[in-house]
Amino acid sequence: MTFMKTETYYPLLSQINSPDDLKKLKKTQLEQVCVELREFIIDIVSCNPGHFGASLGVVELTVALHYIFNTPEDNLVWDVGHQAYAHKLLTGRRDKFHTNRKYKGLSGFPKRAESPYDCFGVGHASTSISAALGMAVAAKLSNSEKQTVAVIGDGSLTGGLAFEGLNNAAMNKANILIILNDNNMAIDPVTGGLNKYLVDITSSKTYNRMKQDIWKALGVLDGVKPSPRSVIQNMENSIKSFILKEGNIFESLDIRYFGPVDGHDVKRLINVIDDIKDLPGPRLLHVVTQKGKGYEYAEKEQTIWHAPGVFDKETGVIAKNPEDKHKPPKFQDVFGHTLVELAEKNEKIVGITPAMPSGSSMNIMMKAFPDRSFDVGIAEGHAVTFSAGLATKGYMPFCNIYSTFMQRAYDNVIHDVALQNLDVVFCLDRGGLVGADGATHHGAFDLAYFRCIPNMIVAAPLNEVELRNMMYTAQLGGYGPFSIRYPRGRGILVDWKQPFTKMEIGKGRELVVGADIAILSIGAIGVEVAKAVTDLENEVSIGHYDMRFVKPLDKELLDTIFSKYERIITVEDGTVIGGFGSAVIDYAMEKGYKGEIRLLGIPDKFIEQGTQAELYHECGYDKDGIITTVREMQRSK
Template structure:
């Protein structure tokens, strides 16, 4: 089925193919991608868009001697296929299989682990500087998308690159989208460049002709001022930003024209200093469903590639958040919503539809988003910033400095908290309870289910200080106490502004002749806890239990916790956050400061980065599943 692809097992095989054969290979790769990603899930549209670009890079440069640094890295599937991982592609993003991102431990061709945006120019510049210090000889090519380029870190790196004048290539992959449609002044600036293709093609042709040989390159260096003067007289503003940084602008170039791409990259070898190559691609190229709705095919689950991704009847937790906030904004005109280029992922697309004048997509710029929210709150607005847990890490300084010091009434809706599954280490939200915990002037909440999440968002409207609400990835879910036979008198305790910090009692039956176990669970771990307890009670009379849904990381009503703990033999804390510095640390602190000496068993994510795989597989591996919790409780008797 894949004639040319069958014969490609390393970049050396790419170098043997002519343009016509590479074009056939590109079609083979797209078929391979669509079929395989439909079976595993993954990032499809972005990879379909970079097929020719990836082939051209491997055709011209000598990877791994030459260093490819991919920004974000979710668009490296083609790179993985070319570099010997084709046969294992069915394991993509599966437990103990290929990562969906570059991994240095996976292949020598993966030069730098990535997963967050706007990092490739910085990393590439570091490599180029190291090369020159060590008098080594290789090219450095950083590939960055138009969405990632809105991140401040990318601009900082470009500024430094222009100052240092290091010999490296920045490939700017412009598909006019990151995940959703790009926003911001830089996006408009690049669009303006594209609209003046004739002028830039003229400049590109001059550059190519002058740099086809080393002699031509030397002539070009002397003639460069004349060329730039000529171009500036035609179009004085189009290339100003990149050129003003001291970086040579080349483009825009058709990112699906292999001849033009290869010719351009060949020419770049004869141009010294920093180069910025503007490549225009189509996200989802070659698969009609992805081309029509690329945002829908950015990250997909398993689907039937013959009919495309079908809409799910299930409502995501993110959608619940967006719809709830939109309803609140209907009666409170001070509420505004902010996203950092993730309106669909965070559910704020629902808010945008109903309240476009109070919706702000700031691009991939989490640091700006936080301080922007602080400014809004200063002037009497009620801002809500919906952001993935792993991405909020990038704005930690702003969270402390610009929001919490003055207790600004900004609410952080922290999506993808805990384990997120197949995206792995860079995307798990395993640190948020720990990094939020030491910050003064902040209320931190974690709901047991979707209903409690909705109530927490509504409660946050009444809190005139900083609030963070963290919740998992997935579809809406409800804690059903009735399915656990041992819980017979539970009624959900209403959240109240006057009881902030109070945990919710789920079950309270201590029997003197048993091992009395008091369990505090925070967030969506309550079902696993109750399942573990139910299994133990069915098979053993040795234990009795108290179970609490903590609801709050900060503040915590110490008196309630102490009263719950005092009659216990063993205390267990359960959280889908790292063990260090999170919820369990607070339980330990309460016990220590109140001279209550009980054994505390901490069930949490270990002090390690967790790889990719399904959430259930990962919970089993690291000891967070109901079975693992049951095992931990069953082992108590040897400790008493």
């Protein structure tokens, strides 16, 4: 989309290069700005896939916040980060937005290094209140008048860290405004008691009708100081408690509560925020929005349109490659279908996911066994300890968490599962470099951080059949904590649904017999190794070993490799610091191995967004990188 076309189709948005430009507009023009923002997001994301529904839902809120507050001097902290597309468009990144989530382009999430308007980096959920509170306390200590706003939504209030932040905000009385973007959705519909509580508030017809009538009546007195609307807002919670027959959880924490407010009425939002922004202490504004607002298809199917991929903006048809039905399945779907197969035969199997049923394909288990499947909300630590409790009573929990989100539950894994040596199966989806979501979502560290935990089995399948057999073996029980990690995307086998075979724990296998160099791989990145071995078969004799387990290592197989090869390469889709290659080197030193070992994997830095192929190449462990390393070792012998 050229800038000329942007000026033609977006007459107001094309003139906004910063919030200062937004503030020059009249309030009566802001509704048109919201229309143009939505259309721009639809235009770009339909061609360049990204998160969709969440950003459409906060357009009016984003405009109101930048119109009222003096960003970036005032702090605006987002949570979850995929709400922030309109924020990026209003803060000088409109002309680069077509690079969103692309290699060397804009990040799909707020990122401090990208813009001064991104005051806190976001990717994981439930962080905004704690981070914003730190900024608010810093302002207080510095005698600064800077305002601090936290926007929390898309189910993030179900996370424990959010409640820790709320509790601390009430205690230290810093000036912080918390915006609760209540859309009843994460990626999938939000579950739990807090969601029911919010629904009760927003669905009370008596209360909301009374509030709207009073608000309209007081509108004629807008010029009066103090604002009658502000006075009524301060009285509102007593009215609410009387009508709803219950107290207010936020007021009980000594956080002043305002709302609920229609999050798609930009003028009303501006008036309310302006009324409460200078009130002292912690405040919470409850804003009700609709995920996918303004795009009919996204409003109706909010889970599908969270991140739909390429689509036709006119028809709402999401692009599908007709060849996909002939391709191998996604690893996550193999997990989902295999879990159901196993659960049909083992009534003790239960499934647990922290708010990712569709993302992890746990929804397949939920459909087949709704009473044995649990979405616990954005609460990874709880998911792990909940699984531990089930395990103490003889159940076999399959706790499915993205690798990057498992980091949030590390203490629970060590203290509540591994220390007690409980049978909990951790299925880590998105292990390795995940692509366009970038640094916040790469599963770079699980092989390393699980390898150092006593009692933990650490496994990674090369393909779909190995994934099935690892899951089958784990559910037999008696192994203690058992982690299985697999990547984002498709496997390599079309005919993947093979009969189950019990695997021997800690045993790898020789895939290709060689004589000159041994390449040891762990997990699905072994496919890249296989390609390199094939391309080099006329240059050098390479032995390829699928090790399957990082812990316990197949020491017998390693002894054979050490005795046969003077040059070894390890390949992993994970950090080389403390990971699989490090484990091989540790054992080589123990055995006095004198040969050369080179480690390929994610280097000691954070890797940004791009396609998986682009990122494998950057890190040097795609087919070409492996070939380069082999040739370097050949030249140096």
